[in-house]
Amino acid sequence: xxxxxxFDGTIVEQDGRRYDATSPLxxxxxxxxxxxxxxxxxxxxxxxxxxxxxxxRDPRYVDPLVAAGIKTARPRTPEEYAVNEARYAQMVAFxxxxxxxxxxxxxxxxxxxxxxxxxxxxxxxxxxxxDLGGQSWYDIAKVYGRRR
Numbered sequence: 001x002x003x004x005x006x007f008d009g010t011i012v013e014q015d016g017r018r019y020d021a022t023s024p025l026x027x028x029x030x031x032x033x034x035x036x037x038x039x040x041x042x043x044x045x046x047x048x049x050x051x052x053x054x055x056x057r058d059p060r061y062v063d064p065l066v067a068a069g070i071k072t073a074r075p076r077t078p079e080e081y082a083v084n085e086a087r088y089a090q091m092v093a094f095x096x097x098x099x100x101x102x103x104x105x106x107x108x109x110x111x112x113x114x115x116x117x118x119x120x121x122x123x124x125x126x127x128x129x130x131d132l133g134g135q136s137w138y139d140i141a142k143v144y145g146r147r148r
Contacts, residue, residue, distance in 0.1 A: 002117045003038065004107065007049035007091055009123035021086035025094050030137030032098060037145035039102045046115055047103045051091045054108050056084040
Protein backbone atom coordinates (compact mmCIF):
# COMPACT_ATOMS: atom_id res chain seq x y z
CA UNK A 1 0.00 0.00 0.00
CA UNK A 2 1.18 3.53 -0.79
CA UNK A 3 0.71 5.71 2.33
CA UNK A 4 1.24 9.49 2.58
CA UNK A 5 2.00 10.66 6.11
CA UNK A 6 1.92 14.26 7.33
CA PHE A 7 4.71 15.52 9.57
CA ASP A 8 3.56 18.30 11.95
CA GLY A 9 0.87 17.16 14.36
CA THR A 10 1.02 13.62 13.02
CA ILE A 11 4.61 12.34 13.30
CA VAL A 12 5.84 15.10 15.61
CA GLU A 13 3.98 17.19 18.14
CA GLN A 14 2.81 20.52 16.82
CA ASP A 15 3.29 23.26 19.34
CA GLY A 16 1.52 25.95 17.34
CA ARG A 17 4.61 27.94 16.40
CA ARG A 18 4.31 27.83 12.64
CA TYR A 19 7.48 29.79 11.90
CA ASP A 20 9.74 28.11 14.44
CA ALA A 21 12.65 26.18 12.97
CA THR A 22 14.77 25.92 16.11
CA SER A 23 12.70 24.24 18.84
CA PRO A 24 13.42 20.53 19.26
CA LEU A 25 10.95 18.19 17.58
CA UNK A 26 9.29 15.46 19.63
CA UNK A 27 7.57 12.35 18.30
CA UNK A 28 3.83 11.91 18.83
CA UNK A 29 3.32 8.96 21.21
CA UNK A 30 3.87 5.70 19.34
CA UNK A 31 4.64 7.38 16.00
CA UNK A 32 8.22 6.15 15.56
CA UNK A 33 7.39 2.56 16.42
CA UNK A 34 4.30 2.55 14.16
CA UNK A 35 6.23 4.04 11.23
CA UNK A 36 8.95 1.41 11.60
CA UNK A 37 6.21 -1.23 11.74
CA UNK A 38 4.44 0.10 8.62
CA UNK A 39 7.75 0.12 6.77
CA UNK A 40 8.54 -3.43 7.92
CA UNK A 41 5.11 -4.52 6.66
CA UNK A 42 6.24 -3.55 3.16
CA UNK A 43 4.19 -0.37 2.71
CA UNK A 44 5.66 2.47 0.65
CA UNK A 45 5.67 5.54 2.89
CA UNK A 46 5.65 9.07 1.48
CA UNK A 47 6.46 12.04 3.69
CA UNK A 48 3.81 14.64 2.87
CA UNK A 49 4.14 18.01 4.58
CA UNK A 50 3.58 21.70 3.95
CA UNK A 51 7.21 22.06 5.04
CA UNK A 52 8.23 20.43 1.76
CA UNK A 53 6.15 22.61 -0.60
CA UNK A 54 8.42 24.30 -3.08
CA UNK A 55 5.96 27.19 -3.37
CA UNK A 56 6.62 28.05 0.29
CA ARG A 57 10.40 27.66 0.11
CA ASP A 58 11.45 29.21 -3.18
CA PRO A 59 9.95 32.24 -4.98
CA ARG A 60 10.73 30.63 -8.36
CA TYR A 61 7.94 28.12 -7.69
CA VAL A 62 5.10 30.58 -7.10
CA ASP A 63 1.71 29.16 -8.06
CA PRO A 64 1.30 29.68 -11.86
CA LEU A 65 -2.25 30.95 -11.37
CA VAL A 66 -0.93 33.61 -8.98
CA ALA A 67 1.86 34.52 -11.40
CA ALA A 68 -0.70 34.91 -14.21
CA GLY A 69 -2.93 37.12 -12.06
CA ILE A 70 -5.83 34.62 -12.13
CA LYS A 71 -5.66 33.86 -8.43
CA THR A 72 -4.55 36.13 -5.62
CA ALA A 73 -2.31 35.25 -2.74
CA ARG A 74 -0.51 37.25 -0.10
CA PRO A 75 3.04 37.88 -1.30
CA ARG A 76 5.68 36.17 0.80
CA THR A 77 8.72 38.00 2.09
CA PRO A 78 12.31 36.80 1.70
CA GLU A 79 12.31 36.15 5.45
CA GLU A 80 9.30 33.83 5.16
CA TYR A 81 10.99 31.85 2.38
CA ALA A 82 14.12 31.56 4.54
CA VAL A 83 12.16 30.32 7.59
CA ASN A 84 10.21 27.83 5.47
CA GLU A 85 13.46 26.52 4.00
CA ALA A 86 14.90 26.18 7.53
CA ARG A 87 11.77 24.28 8.68
CA TYR A 88 12.12 21.94 5.70
CA ALA A 89 15.79 21.32 6.54
CA GLN A 90 14.82 20.66 10.19
CA MET A 91 12.23 18.07 9.07
CA VAL A 92 14.67 16.33 6.72
CA ALA A 93 17.37 16.19 9.40
CA PHE A 94 14.88 14.76 11.93
CA UNK A 95 13.72 12.07 9.51
CA UNK A 96 17.28 11.25 8.47
CA UNK A 97 18.30 10.89 12.13
CA UNK A 98 15.31 9.04 13.61
CA UNK A 99 13.57 7.41 10.63
CA UNK A 100 16.37 6.59 8.21
CA UNK A 101 15.17 4.35 5.40
CA UNK A 102 11.49 4.52 6.42
CA UNK A 103 10.24 6.96 3.78
CA UNK A 104 10.61 6.27 0.07
CA UNK A 105 10.42 9.96 -0.84
CA UNK A 106 9.30 13.42 0.25
CA UNK A 107 6.40 14.84 -1.75
CA UNK A 108 7.25 18.39 -2.89
CA UNK A 109 3.88 19.12 -4.50
CA UNK A 110 2.16 22.35 -5.30
CA UNK A 111 0.21 24.70 -3.09
CA UNK A 112 -2.85 22.53 -2.56
CA UNK A 113 -2.41 19.26 -4.47
CA UNK A 114 -1.98 15.84 -2.94
CA UNK A 115 -0.09 12.77 -4.12
CA UNK A 116 -2.07 9.84 -5.50
CA UNK A 117 -1.90 7.33 -2.64
CA UNK A 118 -4.00 4.59 -1.07
CA UNK A 119 -4.12 6.14 2.41
CA UNK A 120 -3.40 9.49 4.07
CA UNK A 121 -2.40 9.66 7.71
CA UNK A 122 -2.81 13.28 8.72
CA UNK A 123 -3.89 14.94 11.96
CA UNK A 124 -6.41 16.99 9.99
CA UNK A 125 -7.91 13.95 8.23
CA UNK A 126 -7.58 11.19 10.82
CA UNK A 127 -8.23 12.30 14.35
CA UNK A 128 -5.21 11.26 16.42
CA UNK A 129 -5.41 11.09 20.19
CA UNK A 130 -7.59 8.94 22.39
CA ASP A 131 -8.38 11.97 24.54
CA LEU A 132 -10.02 13.49 21.44
CA GLY A 133 -12.01 10.36 20.67
CA GLY A 134 -9.63 9.48 17.85
CA GLN A 135 -7.09 6.90 16.81
CA SER A 136 -3.56 6.46 18.06
CA TRP A 137 -0.42 5.37 16.27
CA TYR A 138 -0.79 2.06 18.10
CA ASP A 139 -4.22 1.55 16.45
CA ILE A 140 -2.78 2.37 13.02
CA ALA A 141 0.09 -0.07 13.50
CA LYS A 142 -2.37 -2.80 14.53
CA VAL A 143 -4.38 -2.39 11.35
CA TYR A 144 -1.65 -1.67 8.79
CA GLY A 145 1.59 -2.83 10.42
CA ARG A 146 3.35 -6.16 10.38
CA ARG A 147 1.16 -9.12 10.98
CA ARG A 148 2.32 -10.76 14.19
